[in-house]
Amino acid sequence: MEERKAKRLKWVGTIAVTVAVLAAGVAIWIVVPPKITAEEPDFGASVDPTLVERGRYIAQLGDCVACHTEKGGKEMAGGLALETPMGTIFSTNITPDRKTGIGAWTFGEFDRAMRKGVAADGHNLYPAMPYPSYAKITGEDMTALWAYLVHGVEPVEKENHGTAMNFPFNLRFGLAYWNVVFADGTPFVPDSSKDEVWNRGAYLVQGLGHCGACHTPRGIGFQEVAMTEKGPNGDRFLAGEKVENWHAVELRDLWTVDDTVELLKTGQNRFATVSGSMTDVIQHSMQNGTDDDLVAMATYLKSLPSKDPKPVPPKPVYTDAPEAAYTTAGGLGYMQFCNDCHRPDGTGVKGVFPALAGNPTVAARDPSTLVHITLTGWETASTNAHPRTYTMPAFARLGDREIADILSYVRENWGGGAPAITEAQVAEARKHIDPKIDASNFETPRLASLLDEPNKDQLVRGMRLNSETNELLPGHVGNDLNCTSCHLNAGTVADGSPYVGVSAFFPSYAPRAGKEITMVDRINGCFRRSMNGKPLKPESEDMQAMVAYFDWMKGETKPEDKVPGRGVGKIDQSLAPDPVNGEKIYAAQCAVCHGANGEGLKDETGRIVYPALWGDRSFNIGAGMARTYTAAAFVKRNMPIGFHEKFPLGQGGLSDQEALDVAEYFSHMPRPDFPDKVKDWPNGGKPKDARY
Template sequence: MLKNLFLGALAIGVTGAVGFGVYAYKSPIAAITSDQHGDFEPELVEKGRVLASAGYCATCHTASDGEPYAGNYAMQTGFGTLYSTNLTPAMETGIGSYSAEAFRRAMHEGVDREGRHLFPAFPYDHFTKMTDEDVDAIYAYIMTEVAPIETVQTPNELPFPLDQRFLQAGWKLLFADLGRFEPDSDHSEAWNRGAYLAEGLTHCGACHTPRNALGAEKTSEQYAGAQIDRWSAPALTAANASSVPWTASDFKSYLVKGTTNYHGVAAGPMGPVVHEGVRDLPEDDIDALAIYLADKVGATEDDPAQSEIVLASLRKNQPDPQYRRDLGARLYATACASCHYNTALISQGRPDLGINSATNLDTPNNLIHVILDGMNAPEGISGVVMPGFRDALSDTEITAIAAYLRDKRAGQPAWPNLAETVADLRVNGPAAH
């Protein structure tokens, strides 16, 4: 009896494995030659250029010292290091042999032309939501405008069995919700356009949604905030930590300029999202993203609380007569205040640090990164630079400034393990880009 049961279970196991094998098998799609890429209308190519930047294709497919789109950009994951592929139309090592159909399958199903399953470090679990028209426009752009460069692919550093591509089919089955975007009739057209862009092409959730132990986004915690490359990607839900409520126009400003008066500057991994990414989208699309985000965060257009909170924080920004007694206050006054004190400068993009996201988030990482390495023009507001203090301030001094800002200016409970985090980020951050 027991033996039969066991045989039964074995049979089911084998059928399951065969079923999985059938599911996992993807046939190759015939290679094409470079004269079969097609001639595309300039409007389509231009549309594709804008979409490709809003999907950060170049950011992930260009190595730090490499040619644009030629791949080998290193991505550190919890499982090992992966290298992006060559996305130029090179015939041997790029995607020159991809037909439009093969390109669509890669974007929608995460399968390469030869039928191999791709790793989800390539965010096809978001690109799957894109329309065929949008994917085809990106294809037209890459085939027309990107110079073909042959490269040698750096092998991935993944332990066995994670390096086995067919197992990715199982990941897909468990976690990827493959299929095009479906509009939600309870919301406006603009909201749906924003959702289409955010959940698909611009994949905001890839950084702002926490992941499970197997690296898949937790759909039940969409935009709940997550850690990426030792930066904190804040919650884009009602749990957003900003002391000043966001409005739809703040989101618009943040996505176009990388800054708002009251929240902060798009630094770290958010820098390229703005500056190499979404800011080129047509204004209607940025408006749509802002409307969608405002709804997710629960923001209204003009929040009456904004001005009160800002004024209260600016009042705290006055020199404290006792400041010499506290190391953090003293260092802040000498190292930071010349730029960050003066209330009038807020409109010139020197954020008031009491209401800045960096001091209000529940991890100190973003603040510490900025103090250590500053911010340069491509990251923040154009034309202004925040100097780095890596060489000028010791760990103890940075810890003291951060603790002072958190307590006296933001009025928030102390960060646990602050000193350890400063020491860790000085040595281990920022992650290699």
């Protein structure tokens, strides 16, 4: 009831403001735009390069390029669509082109646009351009910025795109009234009670950085309810806001100074990795800030008291997966689709995939960003500290109920008491975001459906034996691998050697064994070769659980059927491998997860995160992955993960030649022997890439 009442009041208020704006606009439509008061700078015969470079830095801190460059377009030439509740605005060309850019403007006209929101020809700009914040820029900085835009940016002739604002917001004359009522043109005034570092941070946050444009709540006229930490609404400044279906988190007293500096410099810290439009802010703006300026901004933000205290979480606690991981639909959904990157305990992979524990996106009461990322995917910011980007694919292919279950599980375990997410919330977000769903003829089995079966305990055990083979069967695994190391997401990924339908094709003739083998034989072959371990007894409960899981995966498949996505595909065997190039590819694409020397990756407690690819803790020479072309086919479609936006792991992406080269490199590195190799291919037909 209260929510509906609030919505009604919001609509009534919006309508009232609209009527007031229109009425006032009609009354003041002949108002003369603010006079130009700034004097033209005297650059002399040539502009000082130092001033232009200073202006470049100012432009970076102001993040001009992020808004004034459309995807794939030339820098500063405009055309980027900016979505608002009132319609779509397109950023303008601010290159020095005299026809379509600002090359014919005077400095005074530029200064007025930056401080008053009025263009050279007198029309009002929409406050999507944060001129209320830019009004705080000092005269010296404004002059330097002008010098850079006019003398340091390449002119681009590109016509500006008209706006697509809804009525009545497409009537610009009302903006003059908006400016009178809402635009705070007060220049920045240092606080004499604070030190130089604090004041520098306040200037950058309030002015050039215009952080409040996204992180401060908006009022009834879509104005920032507070432009600084002072005044009646000061405690709402930077208190968090929903922007374009994202939730911009509260910045007040968020982290320690060091943590904030690390995020601004690298795009990630121990608690979070940036997402949404903040990715562009870090990539184009903040990472270029000097250490002194970033410390100043972090110092200022830390000084702002919050009504929602955020105790700094301790270091990541490495534990087992929560019990609900195997007993709830959300838990099993998480273990299937999220576990490989964010880990069973939510600690993530340092420097690669973000932790969920202590992450403000997970803990935010407004789940907009969490839902948005899940529906549309995510990519890390490319920074000098972390030049390689990692992606999270879109999970819009999952149903609203599935997503709600998974995200509620995440928040229950690592969200610090954040409320559960409902199916209706996901549906509403999907309606507004309208994510694209790639078509696929491979139907991904849902592990959550195991709970619907009468033998669910046995099936869940079978699934876990695939995912946690090393830990649950230490007497039978002689290295660092699990079944899911090769059969991705417990055998549910297309072209990732899925288990879908597999048991329907057994018993079957195996050329390597030279005889007909059963499903149990095939499983034990993996234990002996890929796991470099010992077979399970066919009658054991664990083997029976694994077989039951395979049979569940069979579904309605018949021996004569063709299963889409089965196996790992093929690689062109006419290609010749180049191990020297393979070594380079390994260093660039594989070493981050599997170690520079193939030793694998472990967490701070010594637990295996990603397995070794050679050495004593890897698969032996009898494994299929020790064969160059088999390994190449697997790599091409499944490695690396987080490489692009392919569902469900962002997996694959190398060319046939690249996959072949890197497979030749790692498959021929030292690894354990397989004593029974002399018994293989007794009837002939040994592949050309066999290791023995």
